[in-house]
Structures are given as structure tokens and as C-alpha cells.
Amino acid sequence: MPPLSDILFYVFAALALICGALVVLSRNPVNSAMFLVLSIISLAGLFVLLHAFFLAAVQVLVYAGAVIVLFLFVIMLLDLKEEQRRKMKTFGAVTGIISVLGIAFVFWHSLIHSSLPESLGTTDGSTLALGRLLFTSYSLPFEILSVLLLVAMVGVILLSKKEQK
Amino acid sequence: MNVGLEHYLVVSGLMFSLGLMGVIMRRNLLVIYMCLELMLNAANLALVALSRYHGNLSGEIVVFFIITVAAAEVSVGLALIVALYRKRQTAHVEDLMAMKF
Secondary structure, X not given: OOOHHHHHXXXXXXXXXXXXXXXXXXXXXXXXXXXXXXXXXXXXXXXHHOOOXXXXXXXXXXXXXXXXXXXXXHHHHHOOOOOOOOOOOHHHHHHHHHHHHHHHHHHXXXXXXXXXXXXXXXXXXXXXXXXXXXXXXXHXXXXXXXXXXXXXXXXXXXXXXXXXX | OOOOHHHHHHHHHHHHHHHHHHHHHOOEHHHHHHXXXXXXXXXXXXXXXXXXXXXXXXXXXXXXXXXXXXXXXXXXXXXXXXXXXXXXXXXXXXXXXXXXX
């Protein structure tokens, strides 16, 4: 009987991958967004298994909360219909599949033929440790990030404003 | 077999490939955007797993930054898509072949 954390890993990994595949495959954009939520939540479960509790919470709050709401809002705003079946261009499909298989092969090859380093001890991604690191060693990137958010906000307001005559 | 670093890296690689396939094969701009999110999340998973097994919290800080930048990127990108839709009434990449309006 494998330990519970291993069983949970397989459950979450399978959920994340299946929902990820359904994001790509489903025809209706709303269904894609919903499967993206499921995939992101199971990724948050994987983060919990890796003891990154703060990141799991942020993942659920920011992605499943904010980003997906934004996506759904835009889908509703644009009133996108289900995609009609257009003829797939064989050239595009073939090059797409070949490049994806190539990348997957590179990943697989490098995983098989490289010896992973010995574990140097494990971390505990508690909010305390993460916050201490964030506000000491990484305080400059943190501040720059806040400026980036401000710039993005101003940019979005400018972009989505209706042009006045 | 105990779950180790390799398992997480394999899941992350598969997820990245899925996202890449979506970006290449799908023609709806919004779905392409969602697949980009999938790819970002795959990178996040690899970073968290490596930081856990390396005993170094810096990887998790990077993931924190990636999540923030991804949120900013999504908001700007969706605003661009809405602006594009207002001009051209389509969100289908094959109808958006010209660079100028």
C-alpha cells in the first residue's frame, strides 16, 4: 500500500493533465475556461504536496479567482459562439504535432539521461519563510513588480477606453 | 516506487507539451491565451518541485513573481483582444492576418 501522499500525487497529476487536455480539445471557450480552473486547482493540490502552502493559496486566489473571472468576462463580452468546424490545414496540423513531439522527446531524453542531483534537504514553503526572503533578499524585484502592476493597470485602462471624437 | 522529483518534472513536461499543442493547433485567440496559461503553470510546477528538492526557497519566490507577471500579462492581453474585436468583429486568428487595421 503506497503512502497517501503518493496516491494524492497520482490523482492530482492525472486530474491536471486530463483537464489540461480538455482545455485544448473542447470546442466551446467557456468549457475550456472551466477545465482550466480544474487544472489549476489540481496544480494547487500538487503545490500542497510539495509543501508550498502559500503558493497553493496564491494559485487558487489569483488564477482560479481573478484570471479565470477575467477570461469568462471577456468571453461573455465578445459573445463567442462555438467554433464552427473549419477545415484543418494539414500542413499546420502536421507541423504542430511534429514540434510538440520534438519538445516532448527533448524533455524525455534529458530526464532519462541525466542523473538528478541528490536531494540537498527539503524546504518548507511556509508564509513566514517566504515572506522573510521576499522582503530581504528580493525586496527590489518585489518593488519593481508593483510598478509593473501599476503600468499594466494604466495600460489596460488606456487600451479599453472608447475613443472620443 | 516513491514519488520523487522526476515524477513532478514529467507531469510538468507533459503539461507544457499540451499547452504548446493548444497554442499551435487552436484558432481561437482566447483559447490560445488559456493554453499559454497552461504552459506558464507547467513551468511553475517544475520550479516548485526543483526548489523543494533542492532545499532552496528562491524557486518559490520566482514562482510568486511569475504568477504576478502572468496576471498583468493576462489583463493587458485581454484588453488588446477586446480592442481588436471592436475593430474587426472576430477573435479568430485566421481572420487576423494583416498587421495594420
